[in-house]
Amino acid sequence: MRFATPVGAYEIDSVPSQPQVAHCHAFFVPKDLRGQGHAHALKDHQNTMLAALGYDFATCTVCGSNTAQKKVLARAGWAMLATFASSKTGEKVELWGWNVKKAEA
Helix, strand or coil: CEEEECCEEEEEEEECCEEEEEEEEEEECCHHHCCCCHHHHHHHHHHHHHHHCCCCEEEEEEECCCHHHHHHHHHCCCEEEEEEECCCCCCEEEEEEEEHHHHHC
């Protein structure tokens, strides 16, 4: 499911056969809006939607070189879970997760 706000967009999909787990992807803030804190607001919006949709846990992947996105994830309470090399590009990829239910408590 795609969500759009005035400062960006993202997608949330249920993991097949695991309806309590979401995979988040396509997180995007337009270039002309970057560096103004909009990514943090967008991630807060995403976290709120994950809770409202009733998910228990969420995951996403990020390129290891994307330091800006990793700062947004860390500030929003997400944690890096694992790393692997992309078979497509050879670049380091990080798997991040967020415990939605723990954050609500």
